[in-house]
Amino acid sequence: MTTHTDLPDFVVIDVETACARVSSICQVGIVGFRDGRELFAWETLLDPCDEFHAMNTHIHGIAAHHVAGQPTFAHVHAEIDRHLAGRVTVAHSHFDKGALAAACRVHARTMIETTWLDSVRVAKRAWPDLANHKLGGLARYLGIPHRHHDALSDARAAGWVIVKAIDHTGLSLADWMAPPRKPGAAPRAAADGPLKGERVVIIGEPRDGPLAHGIAARGGVVRTAVGSTTTMLVLADVGPLVRSDPQLRKAQAARLGGQPIRIVTAHRLAEMLAA
Missing domain, CATH: 3.40.50 (Rossmann fold)
Incomplete structure (x- = not known):
């Protein structure tokens, strides 16, 4: 675990779950970024207080015996809140946002107030020609070291997607956070002029x-x-x-x-x- 003293520009979270219930978080990783570099990283295994399904374990390699004696979500809620609350939080798709909200409900903890940014949406706009914008493919395309379905590695990779999108497009984090403006009607063409007929x-x-x-x-x-x-x-x-x-x-x-x-x-x- 590393700590940080500077405030991050944004943080990234990724979670792994034990079963089909999205509240069953068994691993969480959080990485902070500032000025295009990694600022801090934090991760932990969690006892999901739920069953493990074989399919989930096959995906991420975490089984019940790995989390024996580990804290529950309720125990680390304050730590997660400290990292995310009041900040821009990146997640690759809406899954992690939903899982975090579900875990707060199941464990009777307050919702974490943060501003979410979907790195899938950013990647689709920055690199529209890619066949898909899954994190593994993006990591390979952008040359980001990545171990898929490890929460810390996934969070780190999603953060670098944002950093590289900012560098690639010239759009700032604030630009990416702004909702797209719906343009109004096109202006009516003048009756005459050098572009008449165009x-x-x-x-x-x-x-x-x-x-x-x-x-x-x-x-x-x-x-x-x-x-x-x-x-x-x-x-x-x-x-x-x-x-x-x-x-x-x-x-x-x-x-x-x-x-x-x-x-x-x-x-x-x-x-x-x-x-």
Whole structure:
């Protein structure tokens, strides 16, 4: 067990369970991260006060004899609360959040008040081209050392997924925590202008953003998705999220199929309009 004196930017939790009841936590691992590095790690086996199912033991290797004499969830609740309460807590999917809540109910302990961030959601946005976003596959793809279904190793790997997603996309932790904004309607195209007749899709900026308004003011019709009538795709920036956007791949495929669609950056579009 290691301790920490600095406050983490976020903590990560992972649990293993003894049976199909999600409250049956038999191992918990917590890792804190600050400034892109691991700050502390804490883990323990737990007596789940429940039965062990063979399938669960086959997955994580923990059986009843491994937890004999270990603390129960009720005994470590205060320690878990100390690490998580009032902080951003990462978990890979919603399973750990649900298991923690269920264990609090079963053991008559107060719910832990924390702000959750799902690293699956982050990974899907940061690396949309991956076939799946399970933790084991992500760890291999990103070069993260990982021993699957060990709570501490799983927590550590999920934390590094967040660190690498921040580095890969340039989005901060606060950006990842912000709920996605639902864009409003696209602006109405002006009756005339240098972009009259263009059907434009923008990626990297909402359809009601400044770029869309500039295009509409010059006669261009702003659309949400690339289709058979699209004539132009505008990249608001050239960051990783834009380069991996499905609409870009769709536009590239349309061009290969003979559709006359131009793919330009916002900067290049501005140059074209100024010429």
